[in-house]
Amino acid sequence: MAETGAEQDGKGQALVARLSRNRWLLGAGVLAVLAVYFFAGVSFYVLVLALVALAAAAMLSKDAGRQPADAGAAIEASGLQRLSGEYLAAAVADPLLIFDHSATIVHANAAAFAAFGGLAPGMSLSLKFRAPEMQALLDGILSGQVAADAVDYTEKLPVERTYRVSASTVGHATGLYVLVFKDQSETRRIDRMRADFIANASHELRTPLASIAGFIETLRGPARNDPAARDQFLQIMQNQTGRMARLIDDLLSLSRLEMKPYLRPGTEVDLRQTIDSVIDSLGPLASENGVVIEREFASGPLVVPGDRDELFQVFENLLENACKYGQSGGRVTVSIAGSEDGQQPGFDVTIRDYGPGIAEEHIPRITERFYRVDVESSRTQKGTGLGLSIVKHILTRHNARLSIKSEVGKGAAFTVHLPAR
Structure with missing residues (x-):
């Protein structure tokens, strides 16, 4: 039965190992031959033959050691030859386009289709990307003035995205070029x-x-x-x-x-006790603003994993805002209810005021730093514009979220969704 390549490589490696182990024996043999030559009068030609045999064994050992390295290089080369440009393009996470000397798309990877859509082999890049900076980049590469170049490019639709676009030639004399789009939007x-x-x-x-x-x-x-x-x-x-x-x-x-890194809360917090403490601490402020705080708590244990001090700060910020900006309504309702948010049990804590409310266009931006619905009212109420940003960061650390519902003239409701585990 014919031996496989793996078996032949194994035998070659075993031979090298045996020769390496026998080097000391070969050296000892030379010494023995010299001793016999001097003490027993052996012919000089016998000595020469022994030395030639030793040199041949050393050369054989060196060549055998080189064979595995040469074989590895050959395997690597054959593996790279089997890889196609399509496979390599698919392995790139960024949008990648391969085009020819006429700026016609030859291949686009999946990331390019997802980012730009409507791409197909044979499409002109000059028609797809009409921005002046992209036209200048293509002209510079195709004219041969530069072998590689990069520009900043902004895609306006469907959403604004900013890319660092790199262009370069592919190989030598292939007539192909590549564009790689690195998303810089974030x-x-x-x-x-x-x-x-x-x-x-x-x-x-x-x-x-x-x-x-x-x-x-x-x-x-x-x-x-x-x-x-x-x-x-x-x-x-x-x-x-x-x-x-x-x-x-x-x-x-x-x-x-x-x-702070994101760490899962290691302690449990009693929502009833925490919110009661918040209401008690803000009692003087509520009285000063003529606001009555009403409680609507669900029955049973109301325990969530979290950091008590941070959750206290969340509810304190929300209730303080309700007392200040919703004081015209005369009352604020604090409620706790169980919820099944996405098959995950938890609790919803809602702080609702009956004041002037918030216009719809302000709600998406209300948690941004220093964003204010009414600058003068905020400063009058001694607001810093950072309270809701702090709330958002704390809730993110607790794997929770904040939802806001409001209608002008009917007050606003801020709901904290906390997972029970």
């Missing part, structure tokens, strides 16, 4: 959010600082000897410093939440 969005956050935070801090500086200048000048004006200005300055302190506290809270 990176750009984060950069824009960071810039907006810095601008908004600077503005929020600059306003009270300018006010305090102006009152200090007035107190040192015209109002130096006016007790009534001095008391009034000092009260305003105290309010402004309190506003800055609240803003800094909220910024620090938001920063701590973002720095």
Whole structure:
């Protein structure tokens, strides 16, 4: 029976191993031959033959060691030859297009179809991507001026997406070229959010600082000897410093939440006890605003996994907003009910006010940092514009979510959906 390739390779490797193990024996044989030559008078030709045999054995060992490496390189080369360009394109997660010297699409991977749609072999890239930067990129590559280039390209429809597009030749003298689209949309969005956050935070801090500086200048000048004006200005300055302190506290809270990794809560929280504590702590604020807080709690145990301090902060923010901005309704209802959200048992905590409500266009953005429905009302109520952002981050850490329902003139309802496990 003929031996397979694997069996032949195994025998070759075994031979190399045996030769390697016998090198010391071969060396010992040479010493023995030399000893016999000197002490027993053996012919010089016998000595030469022994040395030649040893050299041949060493060469055989070296060649046998090289054979597995050469065989591995040959296997790797044959494997790469079997890979087609289509398979390689499919393995790329980013949209990829292969085209020829006339800018006609030869192949598009699945990611390209998902991103751009309507692609087919034979379609002109110049007609598909009409943006000037894409036309310049194609012209530069096809004219041979550059072997590789990259530009930023924005796709407007169906949603705005920003890509870093790289173009290069494929192989040598193949007449084929490749475009790879690296999605930069999320990176750009984060950069824009960071810039907006810095601008908004600077503005929020600059306003009270300018006010305090102006009152200090007035107190040192015209109002130096006016007790009534001095008391009034000092009260305003105290309010402004309190506003800055609240803003800094909220910024620090938001920063701590973002720095924490997502960890599953390791303790259990009694919702009834936690929300009762929140209502008791905000009782003076509710009385000051003429608001009555009503409870509607389900019966039985109301326990969820979570961090009590963080959930306390969530409900405190929501109830405080309801008492401040919904005070015209005269009452706020806090309810807890069981829910089956996506076959997952849990609890819905709803804080509803009966105030002016929120216009529909504001609801998708209301949890953004520094976003305010009514700037003047927010500042009057000593809001920082960060409360709902903090709520959103805490709920994300608890695998929970916030839903908002509102109608102008009929109040607003903020519902926290918490999983029971």
